[in-house]
Structure formats: structure tokens, C-alpha cells
Amino acid sequence: MTAALKRLGGSLIVLAVVLALNFFLFRVMPGDPLTSIVDPRFSPEAKAQLASQWGLDKPLSEQFVVYIREMLSFRFGLSMMTGAPVWDELKKRVPNTVALLLPALVLSASLGLWLGVKAALNRGSAIERVVLLTGAVSFSFPSFFVQILLLMCFAYFWRLFPLSGTTSIPPPSGGMAVLDYIWHLALPLCSLVIMGFGGFALYIRNMMVKALGEDYVLMARARGLPFRRVVWNHAFRSILPPVLTILLLSLPGVVSGAVVTETVFSMNGVGRFLLEATNSHDYPAAGAAFFSLALLTVGCNLLADAVYILVDPRVRREGSRE
Amino acid sequence: MRERSDRDVIAVERMSVTYMSGGKAVHAVKNCSFCVPKGEIVGLVGESGSGKSSALMAIPGLPPSGTLTSGEIYCRGVNLAILTEDDLSAWRWRRIAIVPQGAMNSFTPHLTIERHITEVLSHHLKIPKKTGRERAAELLSAAGLDSRVMTRYPHELSGGQKQRAALALALACEPDFLLADEPTTALDVITQKEVLETIVSIVRERGMGLLLVTHDLPLAAGMCDTLIVMKDGEIAESGPARQVSKDPRHPYTRLLIRAIREMDVAR
Amino acid sequence: MRFAMRHWISAAAFVLLAAIAALGPGPLGLKEGIVAPPYSKPNWLDRSTAPSVELHVSSSGDAEETIFWDYSPPLRVSFTGVLDEDGLIRWTRPGGGFILSRTPGEVDLDARDIPFKRALDISPFENMPSVIFPERGEYALSLDGSGDVRMRIEGGRWGILGTDHRGRDIAALFVQGLRVSLIVGVAATLIATLLGMSFGLLSGYAGGFTDAFIMRAADVLLSIPTLPILMVLAGIWGKGLWNLVMILSIFSWMGTARTVRAMTLSLRGASWVEGLRAIGAGRNYILCRHLVPETLPLLLANVALGVPGAILAEAGLSFLGLSDPRLPSWGRMLHDAHTFGAFTSGAWWSILPAGAGISMICLIFLDIGRKLEEMADPRLAAETRHKVIEEAEA
Numbered sequence: 001m002t003a004a005l006k007r008l009g010g011s012l013i014v015l016a017v018v019l020a021l022n023f024f025l026f027r028v029m030p031g032d033p034l035t036s037i038v039d040p041r042f043s044p045e046a047k048a049q050l051a052s053q054w055g056l057d058k059p060l061s062e063q064f065v066v067y068i069r070e071m072l073s074f075r076f077g078l079s080m081m082t083g084a085p086v087w088d089e090l091k092k093r094v095p096n097t098v099a100l101l102l103p104a105l106v107l108s109a110s111l112g113l114w115l116g117v118k119a120a121l122n123r124g125s126a127i128e129r130v131v132l133l134t135g136a137v138s139f140s141f142p143s144f145f146v147q148i149l150l151l152m153c154f155a156y157f158w159r160l161f162p163l164s165g166t167t168s169i170p171p172p173s174g175g176m177a178v179l180d181y182i183w184h185l186a187l188p189l190c191s192l193v194i195m196g197f198g199g200f201a202l203y204i205r206n207m208m209v210k211a212l213g214e215d216y217v218l219m220a221r222a223r224g225l226p227f228r229r230v231v232w233n234h235a236f237r238s239i240l241p242p243v244l245t246i247l248l249l250s251l252p253g254v255v256s257g258a259v260v261t262e263t264v265f266s267m268n269g270v271g272r273f274l275l276e277a278t279n280s281h282d283y284p285a286a287g288a289a290f291f292s293l294a295l296l297t298v299g300c301n302l303l304a305d306a307v308y309i310l311v312d313p314r315v316r317r318e319g320s321r322e
Numbered sequence: 323m324r325e326r327s328d329r330d331v332i333a334v335e336r337m338s339v340t341y342m343s344g345g346k347a348v349h350a351v352k353n354c355s356f357c358v359p360k361g362e363i364v365g366l367v368g369e370s371g372s373g374k375s376s377a378l379m380a381i382p383g384l385p386p387s388g389t390l391t392s393g394e395i396y397c398r399g400v401n402l403a404i405l406t407e408d409d410l411s412a413w414r415w416r417r418i419a420i421v422p423q424g425a426m427n428s429f430t431p432h433l434t435i436e437r438h439i440t441e442v443l444s445h446h447l448k449i450p451k452k453t454g455r456e457r458a459a460e461l462l463s464a465a466g467l468d469s470r471v472m473t474r475y476p477h478e479l480s481g482g483q484k485q486r487a488a489l490a491l492a493l494a495c496e497p498d499f500l501l502a503d504e505p506t507t508a509l510d511v512i513t514q515k516e517v518l519e520t521i522v523s524i525v526r527e528r529g530m531g532l533l534l535v536t537h538d539l540p541l542a543a544g545m546c547d548t549l550i551v552m553k554d555g556e557i558a559e560s561g562p563a564r565q566v567s568k569d570p571r572h573p574y575t576r577l578l579i580r581a582i583r584e585m586d587v588a589r
Numbered sequence: 590m591r592f593a594m595r596h597w598i599s600a601a602a603f604v605l606l607a608a609i610a611a612l613g614p615g616p617l618g619l620k621e622g623i624v625a626p627p628y629s630k631p632n633w634l635d636r637s638t639a640p641s642v643e644l645h646v647s648s649s650g651d652a653e654e655t656i657f658w659d660y661s662p663p664l665r666v667s668f669t670g671v672l673d674e675d676g677l678i679r680w681t682r683p684g685g686g687f688i689l690s691r692t693p694g695e696v697d698l699d700a701r702d703i704p705f706k707r708a709l710d711i712s713p714f715e716n717m718p719s720v721i722f723p724e725r726g727e728y729a730l731s732l733d734g735s736g737d738v739r740m741r742i743e744g745g746r747w748g749i750l751g752t753d754h755r756g757r758d759i760a761a762l763f764v765q766g767l768r769v770s771l772i773v774g775v776a777a778t779l780i781a782t783l784l785g786m787s788f789g790l791l792s793g794y795a796g797g798f799t800d801a802f803i804m805r806a807a808d809v810l811l812s813i814p815t816l817p818i819l820m821v822l823a824g825i826w827g828k829g830l831w832n833l834v835m836i837l838s839i840f841s842w843m844g845t846a847r848t849v850r851a852m853t854l855s856l857r858g859a860s861w862v863e864g865l866r867a868i869g870a871g872r873n874y875i876l877c878r879h880l881v882p883e884t885l886p887l888l889l890a891n892v893a894l895g896v897p898g899a900i901l902a903e904a905g906l907s908f909l910g911l912s913d914p915r916l917p918s919w920g921r922m923l924h925d926a927h928t929f930g931a932f933t934s935g936a937w938w939s940i941l942p943a944g945a946g947i948s949m950i951c952l953i954f955l956d957i958g959r960k961l962e963e964m965a966d967p968r969l970a971a972e973t974r975h976k977v978i979e980e981a982e983a
Contacts, residue, residue: 013805014812021813025821140951142901144625144908145944151934152940162931213387219428222384223442223491224414227407233441234430256816260905264927274817275909278824286824290817297814313432313475 006306011298022287023067031072061322067192067287076288083282086288094292096166100185105254106226109247111193112200117236120208131205133159134198143257147191147264154187161187164266188265192257203246207239213239223301241312248304252297330360330552332381332418332499332531337393337403339376339385339555348391350376352555359496360531363522365542365563367578374535375423376500377552381533382418383410384530397499416446419492421485421502421521428488429476435462437473439494446495451518457494465490466520482513489521499531518545539578543567551575592960601955606950609641610768612774619761624793625747626664627756628936639663639722646678648735655729656742662719663744666700676731683726696738751938753922754929762917763942769918770950771835774900775892780838780894781899782845786884789849792875794857804850805842815840815887823911830916833906845891852884877962886965893958897951904947919943 052222058066076086119128155163160170162184172180212235213218220234259271274289276282292320331433339351351373368375380391383402395402397417398417402410422428429438439461440454449457458468465486471479479487485505492500502521506514522545525532536542542549542563549566551559559572571575614621625641632640637660644654647670650896668689672678678689678696687709688858692694698719707713711720722728730740750759794801826832845847856862857880865875906912907920911929914921922943931939 010805010808011812014809017809021818025825090673114703136952136955137948140897140901140955142904142908142920142944143946144905144927145940145947148923148927148932148940149944151936155933156935186479206936215428216430217428219420219422219426220430222382222414222422223445224411224416225441225445226411229327229445234433240432240433250451252814254813256814259816259820259909263909264514275820278820279910281824286821290821293814303810311432312605313477 004305004309007302011302014298014301015294018291018298019068019071021069021295022291023064027165050073066116071287071291076291077284079277079285081277082252082280086285089273089285090288090292093268093273095268096267097262099181099270100192100261100267100269101258104189105184105247105251106276107189108196109200112197113204113243115197116204117207117208117231120212121231128205129205131198131201135202135205135320136198138141138195138198138202141195142189143195144197144260146263147188147261150191150194151264154273159169166268184265184267188261188267191260191264192254195257196254199250201245204239204243205243208235209240211235241308244307244311245304248307249302251300255296307322328359330398330498330531331357331477332533333357333396334377334381335394335396337377337380337391337395339373339389339391340387342385349373349555350386351380353393354552354557354559355393355551355559356397356557358499358531358533361570362547363532363534363545364548364550365523365546366533366535366552367539367542368549369537369578372552375503375553378420378503378533378535381501382414383407402554415492415497416495418499418501418537419495419497420498421488421492421505423507427476429484431476431507433477434473435479435491438491439489441492441493448540458490459472461493462487463489465495466516466522480518481509485513485517486520487518490526493524493528496528497530499533500525501533501535503535504537505534516536523582525562539567540582551578595956595958599953599960602686602949603957606767606953607771609764610771611838612764613768614758614761614764617764619748619764620759621757621761621765623756624758625752625756626743626745627752627754628931628939629747629752629756629936631749631751631938632751634751634938635746636935637661639742641747642742644730645731645738645744646730646738646740647737648673648676649737652733653729653731654740655727657726658722658830659725660722660744662716662722663742665741665743665744666718666721668696668698668738669741670696670736672696672736672738675734675736676736678736678738679731679733679747679911680721681729681731681760682721683724684730685727696736718760750942751936752933753939754925754936758937759919759922759942762922763919763946764918764920764945765948766922767950769830769916770900770903770947773830773837773903773918774950774954775895777834777841777899777903778892778895780834781895782888784838784842785845785891786849786881786888788842789846790876790880790884792846793850793853794872794880800850803846807846808902808926810840810844815902819902819906820909820911823906828911828913830913833903833912837902841902842899843893845888845895848891848960849884852887853880856880856883879937886910887962890958890962890965893954893961896954896958900947900954919947 005304067077076090078084081085082089115127115131118169119125119131122128130293134213151163155161166181166184167177168184171177212231214235216238217230217235220230225234237261255271257270259275261267262269262272263275270289270292274293277286333355334357335352335355337354338349340347342348356364365375368374374494376385377391379385381395381402383391383405385391391403393403397413400413402413405413411495429435433441435502436455437457439458440449440451443449443454443457444451444476446523455472458472462469462471465482467486467490471483471487485508489504498519505521506517509517518541521532521534525529532544534546539549539551543566546563549560549563550557551566551572556573559566559570567579568574570579599825628639629641639658639660639662641663642656642828644656646652646654668678672690672693674693676693677691680689689709700706700721703713706715707715709720711717730738732738748758748760750763751757752760762898786804788807792800819840822836823833827837862875862879867880903912903918904920904923906922907918908927910924912921914920920943923940926936926939926943931937
């Protein structure tokens with residue numbers, strides 16, 4: 001229990017640091033945000049009015065209080081580019097990012113899991129070679145390169161998929177809208193799975209190879225249990241805690257990857273929102289996007305700990321031995 | 323020597339366990355023949371590395387990985403050595419169960435002791451979970467354990483408890499033969515004695531055959547009906563326990579016995 | 590110690606790439622800047638397309654240059670240079686030649702210019718490159734009298750790797766990008782490793798509050814999604830090469846610090862360190878003379894294994910447009926290719942070299958790092974995934 005509390009405290013510290021970074025980093029950006037987005041021909045009065053609209057005329061400490069309030073209530077203030085509430089824009093984009101990342105993670109994890117176990121069971125087989133190769137590829141190929149290649153092959157040379165966007169313009173209606181959405185999602189999703197499953201498969205293979213050499217797996221065989229049961233209920237189940245940890249800890253990286261993927265495929269997601277906002281010094285928007293990504297990461301870390309405690313009896317029943 | 327077709331015996335004939343090392347074939351077990359009749363306790367004695375554990379694990383078809391087994395292993399008149407992994411699974415635990423080496427982590431860490439026992443019961447004997455739980459409690463108490471141990475995970479048990487639980491698990495399907503591989507090595511002297519006594523009394527009571535692998539010759543001599551002494555993968559000497567320990571014919575056995583006496587004197 | 594063929598290849602490739610990066614594009618005969626029309630194909634790709642060549646005639650050098658033309662007409666033809674009073678440039682075609690210019694002074698003629706066409710008596714609507722190169726055969730540019738004239742023929746292909754969206758030689762950009770990748774990758778990892786080593790040693794040796802603080806800080810940094818924070822920092826600190834190095838190293842010391850801390854803790858308890866303390870060795874002495882050398886071999890492997898991460902991060906930032914646009918790097922090349930429609934032009938040659946370069950150099954560093962790690966600590970290597978990979982490949 002104390003361990004769980006400790007982790008929770010750690011996560012809160014991370015969030016606090018992210019919040020503070022978010023505030024100070026964006027406020028020390030070179031170039032006064034007003035000069036970069038407001039026409040210099042504006043009168044000083046108009047500028048002052050704009051400054052007060054975003055609260056830039058108040059002392060830093062007061063700005064900080066306002067900022068924290070805005071962040072924790074998920075209002076995020078007004079965008080400096082559009083003047084609209086950031087949350088309105090973010091609200092539209094979060095589902096797109098989740099629709100990309102969640103299936104990508106599920107697919108690459110299940111593919112990696114299946115291939116990793118297969119490879120561990122058949123040492124020296126073609127499957128093992130594939131796992132080792134894709135593992136090396138996922139650690140050394142830049143994702144955007146693979147994505148551009150896919151885009152060029154399947155969207156330019158063979159026009160099977162759209163070159164960019166989240167939906168067709170104008171968007172079709174009814175059931176076609178769903179199909180259109182999936183059609184646009186297919187290529188980015190595939191690219192994430194291609195880049196993602198190799199790493200998982202390699203980890204799972206290595207842990208599985210180790211697990212299969214354990215005494216308890218030999219003894220499970222000695223008990224005459226069916227092969228599948230030995231592999232899944234004994235060997236695989238015993239490596240489940242670290243597998244889950246790796247899976248969930250890789251989420252921050254996956255979230256980071258959303259920035260690149262959404263840029264390559266010009267999708268309307270939080271990642272590209274962050275990039276656009278950073279490039280245009282729109283710091284309420286950039287701050288909100290950064291904060292949402294950080295929140296997602298911290299949430300995943302907490303989830304990883306919770307799941308670990310759930311699946312590993314050694315951690316769960318700590319102290320019950322006395 | 324009993325007949326290989328005898329129903330109540332494990333007869334091992336000319337068994338070799340071979341592995342490759344540096345391009346040469348090395349025999350962990352070399353051309354060994356022995357038998358374990360039901361209702362008897364056979365001790366397999368030898369120093370560490372003499373191949374006794376490999377011989378034991380090779381009987382249910384589980385020799386160390388990377389090795390080849392040759393020879394014949396008869397149980398109830400069937401040659402186990404030529405059976406496939408699938409066919410063997412009907413023999414494992416149902417007929418021949420193993421009490422693993424004390425130092426081994428033989429329990430799957432994320433399963434409770436109860437789960438281990440009900441798992442084999444439901445697979446081999448098709449006993450439903452509820453009845454299985456009652457059986458598990460009986461088995462554990464027969465092995466000298468409180469039934470509270472049932473819901474514990476392996477890491478929550480002490481070494482002696484674990485060894486007793488392993489015995490209960492081995493008895494679950496009422497096998498004809500028990501193969502015990504240094505069952506007490508990792509335990510302290512007192513617990514060692516207690517656990518061994520439990521094993522022997524249960525085996526005697528139920529009329530099972532026991533192959534007891536150990537490096538402790540006097541201990542084996544005191545408990546076993548038959549003794550087999552192994553050296554460098556080969557059987558150096560075998561015969562009735564009393565005869566082997568009192569009147570060893572092989573120089574190696576003599577050496578072993580003398581070494582132990584000297585140790586006793588030194589103590 | 591067994592060195593597989595692969596390790597020798599990796600080492601050789603590394604030396605070769607480092608040499609290329611050190612030389613730069615100039616000594617390799619590659620021209621920087623705009624050299625040919627945008628998205629020219631590589632020379633070997635399409636033999637029927639006109640190549641990009643330059644003919645140079647002068648009174649001090651060759652007075653005549655010949656060229657055998659076996660292609661469709663080029664995209665552009667232009668002439669630059671000087672012509673003296675008595676000078677005259679002549680163009681000889683298989684069907685007979687004509688005089689291109691005899692106007693003294695500076696020569697700056699383009700085949701698209703109407704006055705130039707007029708002077709040669711060609712209809713303004715005609716495509717002049719196809720008048721200059723009407724068919725397959727031997728052509729010659731010659732200079733009578735004195736002068737110095739260059740004829741630039743711009744076809745649809747250039748060099749061994751073609752050109753990018755601005756007409757720059759991709760081979761030259763590739764070499765410059767290699768230099769940037771190596772500098773950023775190695776420098777950032779070295780700084781990060783030094784930071785990691787200092788923090789790790791401090792943490793492991795000092796213990797107590799210092800230890801808790803440093804490890805807590807590492808945890809926090811590890812929990813922040815990397816790319817977004819790097820983007821924000823690159824936006825704030827500017828996009829220069831060394832800013833990038835600093836940003837990358839600040840966010841990659843944590844792993845090393847954890848490893849070094851763990852090693853220091855295990856070494857601190859080791860009997861030989863106890864022995865040193867017993868004979869009166871001071872803390873700093875033990876730290877500098879024993880613990881640092883002890884952890885050094887592993888750190889070297891750590892550097893090699895960390896470089897791919899830094900290179901990929903740099904490439905990612907450049908790809909997102911968060912690097913100095915004047916600095917040609919591999920990520921920038923891919924950024925340009927993506928932004929300026931390389932694939933709607935079908936110019937795959939502007940994409941492949943940069944991407945392949947990044948992947949190749951990362952694979953090389955991973956391979957070398959793996960081997961170094963194994964050499965530094967065989968026991969540790971046996972536990973990591975690398976060993977398993979080797980078993981399978983053997």
C-alpha cells in the first residue's frame with residue numbers, strides 16, 4: 001500500500017513539474033507573443049487591450065495562479081491564433097489521436113505478443129528471424145521515413161489510400177463517413193503497427209526464452225499438462241507483469257510518435273496541434289496540447305503500476321508472509 | 323532383475339543421456355540399466371555431476387535440454403522412450419510423478435498451491451474444482467501441512483513447507499511411482515529428516531515405488547531397499563541396500579563410505 | 590573474444606562514414622548549392638533523359654568541346670561568360686551548325702529568351718533546346734578568337750543521387766547530413782553520458798538526500814513525453830546545431846545515471862573497495878582512481894548504444910521543421926521532401942538516401958555498442974537481449 005501511495009506521489013510530482021515547465025517555458029519563448037501574432041501597426045492602446053485579454057499585463061505570479069486554475073479545470077484559455085477557446089479545438093482533436101493510437105497499440109501489442117511467443121518456442125526458425133529483424137528495425141529506423149515510404153508506395157504509386165487528411169473533403173455522409181474515416185486511418189495505423197510490433201515481439205521473445213528455461217515450466221511439463229497450457233498458463237502468465245509494464249511504459253513514446261505520424265499524414269490530432277501551436281508561438285494552445293500529452297503519459301505510468309500490482313502476486317501480497 | 327513386461331515396475335534398460343560438447347559426444351548417463359519395482363524404495367547415489375539427476379529426469383522424457391536419450395524405459399510394459407510428447411503426458415504425473423530438487427523453484431510463481439493441485443486433478447482425473455479443493459486439503463494434510471497453505475503463493479512458503487507441498491502435489495493423481503530428486507537438499511538437517519520420513523511413510527503406506535536420488539549414502543542406506551551407486555554416468559554398483567553399505571564391492575563405493583566415516587570422525 | 594564478420598563490416602562502415610563526414614562534399618567532387626533543375630533524376634536511373642552537363646570553352650583552354658547526344662532535348666540551355674572583340678561562339682550540329690553569338694562583352698543567354706531566338710532567326714514559339722539538340726549525334730561548341738564561355742545544359746538528371754526540390758545535389762546534402770548526424774549523435778550522447786556518469790557516481794556514492802533528489806529528478810524526466818518537450822525547447826532556445834545537442838543531452842542522461850548508480854552501489858559494497866577504505870584511501874581517491882575506471886568500459890558501450898537514440902531524436906526534430914533550415918541534415922531532407930511534394934513528383938530518390946542513411950548509421954552504432962558492451966562485461970551482456978540475438982544469428 002505504501003508503495004502504491006509512493007508511486008501516486010511521484011506521479012503528482014511529475015504533473016507539478018510539467019505544469020511549472022509548461023508555464024515558464026512558454027513564457028520565456030523568444031519574441032513577445034504579441035509582436036509575433038499581432039500586426040505591428042496596431043495602436044499601443046489596442047495592443048494593451050489584447051494583452052489584458054490574455055492576462056499578459058498582470059504580474060507573473062498572478063498569471064501563474066490563473067494558469068493553474070485554467071489548466072486544472074481543463075479550460076486552457078483562448079488560442080492566440082483564433083481567439084477561440086483552446087479546449088474547443090482540442091476536444092475535436094483528442095478523439096482522432098485516440099482513434100489512431102489505441103488500435104495501433106492494441107494491434108502491435110497483440111501481433112508482437114503472438115510473434116514473440118512463437119519465436120521463443122521455435123528457436124532458429126523463420127519466425128524468430130523475422131522477430132529479430134523487425135526488432136532491430138524498430139530500434140533504428142525513423143518512423144517518419146517508414147511512413148513516407150508507405151505513403152509514397154500506397155498513396156502515390158498505387159493510389160490505394162489517400163495522401164493526407166483525416167476525412168475526405170467534403171466529408172461523405174452516413175455510413176460512408178465511417179468507411180472514409182477508416183480509409184484515411186488505415187495507412188497511419190499500419191505504419192505505427194509496423195514500427196511498433198517488432199520491439200514488443202523482441203522483448204516478449206527474450207523474456208519468453210528465459211521463462212521457458214525456468215524450473216517451474218519443466219515441472220509443469222512433468223505434470224503432463226497440455227503444451228498450450230504450459231506455454232500460456234505457466235510460462236507466459238509468469239512474464240505478464242513485465243510485459244504489461246513494458247507495454248504501458250511505451251505509451252509515452254507512442255504518444256510522442258503521434259506528433260510525427262499526424263504530421264506525415266496531415267491528420268487533425270493533438271500532436272499536429274502541438275506542432276502548429278509551437279511554430280506559431282500560440283502558447284495557450286501549445287501548453288494545452290503539451291499538458292494533455294503529459295497527462296496521458298502520467299496516467300499510463302500509474303496504470304502500469306496498478307496493473308503490475310494486480311497481476312504479480314509477489315507484489316500484491318507483500319508483507320502478508322509474516 | 324524383474325521382467326520388463328511386469329506391470330508393477332519401471333525398468334530402465336541401457337539408457338544413455340548424451341550431449342554434445344566441443345564437437346564431441348559426452349555421456350551424462352552411460353548405458354545404465356536398473357529397475358524400480360512398485361512397493362520398493364530404490365536409492366540412486368553418487369557425487370554431484372555423476373548423472374543421477376539426468377537419469378531420473380530422463381525417465382518421464384524430460385532430460386536436460388540439448389541432450390539425447392537412448393535406450394529403453396519400460397513402465398507397465400510400455401516403452402516410454404519411443405512415445406511422443408503427447409502420449410507421454412498421459413504417463414506423467416498419472417503414473418510417474420516427480421518430487422523435485424529442493425532448491426528448484428518448481429512452483430509457478432503466480433499460482434496458489436491449491437491451483438497447482440486442482441490443475442493436475444482436473445486435467446488427469448477430470449475432478450471438478452470444488453471436489454478438487456477438498457482433495458487438495460486432504461493431500462496437504464497428508465504431507466503434514468495446514469490447509470491454510472492452500473491459498474498461499476509459492477513465495478509465501480518456507481523451504482520445508484514448499485517441499486511438503488511439492489510432495490502433496492506429486493501424490494495428487496495417486497501415481498504408481500515417485501521419482502524424488504534430492505528432495506531435501508536445500509533444507510536444514512532437522513527439516514530434511516522430517517520431510518524424508520513423511521515421503522517414505524507415505525510411499526510405504528500406499529505401496530508406491532520410489533526412486534530416491536541423493537548424494538547422501540548413509541541416509542539412502544537407512545531408508546532404501548535397493549541401492550544403486552553411480553559414478554561418471556555409469557552404474558558402479560547395485561544391490562540390496564544393506565549389502566552395498568556393509569560390504570561394498572566396488573572401490574568407488576568403498577571410497578564413498580570411507581569418506582563419510584572420516585567426516586563423522588572429524589565431527 | 591569472437592568477432593563475427595558483421596562486426597568487421599560495422600567497424601569498416603563506421604570508419605568509412607566518419608572519413609566521408611570529415612572530408613565533406615567538396616573534396617569528394619560534389620557541388621553544394623543549386624546545380625540542376627528541381628527533382629532531377631539520378632544519372633543511372635533513366636538513360637534516355639538528357640543529363641545535366643556543362644561545356645566550357647576558352648581561349649586559354651580548349652577552344653572546342655564536343656558532346657555526343659543520345660537523348661531527348663534538355664530542359665534548359667544557357668550560356669554565360671565573356672566574349673572579346675574578335676570572339677565568336679559556334680554550335681555545330683550533325684545537320685550543319687550556326688553561330689550562337691558574336692556580340693562582344695558579357696555573355697548571358699538563355700534559350701528561353703525571345704531576343705536570343707530572334708537573333709538566331711527562330712520562331713519565338715519554338716522550343717529552342719530542341720533546335721539546339723534536334724537529333725542523336727555529335728555536337729560541338731567552339732570558340733573562335735578569344736573569350737571564356739560556359740554552356741550549361743540542364744537535363745532531367747544529375748549526379749549519382751539526383752537533386753532535391755531546389756535543385757541541390759542530394760549526394761552533397763547526404764554528406765553534409767551525415768556530418769550533422771554524427772556531430773549531434775556523438776556530441777549529445779557524450780555530454781549525456783558525462784552528465785549521467787557524474788550524477789550516477791554522486792548519487793551512488795553520496796547516498797542520502799542527494800541520491801533521493803537525483804533519482805527523483807531522473808524519474809520525473811523519464812516520465813515526461815520526450816518529443817513534445819524537445820519541440821517546445823527547440824522552439825524556445827532556437828534551432829541551432831549546438832542548441833539541439835544541449836537539448837538532447839539534457840533529456841538523455843537518466844538511463845546512464847541509473848546504471849552507474851547501481852554499479853557504484855554494488856562496487857561500494859565490494860570487498861576490494863572495503864579493503865581500500867581499510868587501508869585509509871579517501872573517498873575522492875577511491876572515486877577517481879578506482880570507481881571511474883571500473884565503470885568506464887561500460888560507459889563506452891553506453892555511448893555507442895545511446896547514439897542511435899540521439900540521431901533519431903535529431904532527425905525527428907528536423908523532420909518536424911524544428912532545426913536550422915540552413916543546416917542540411919537528414920531529417921531536414923525528409924522534411925523538405927515531405928513538405929515540397931517529393932512524392933507528388935514521384936521523386937523517391939530525394940527520400941531514400943536520407944532515410945537509409947539514418948537507419949544505417951543507427952544499425953552500425955547498435956552493432957558496435959552491443960559488441961563493446963559484451964567486451965566490457967560479458968556477464969551483463971549475457972543477460973541482455975543482445976546476447977540472445979547473437980545466439981540466434983550464429
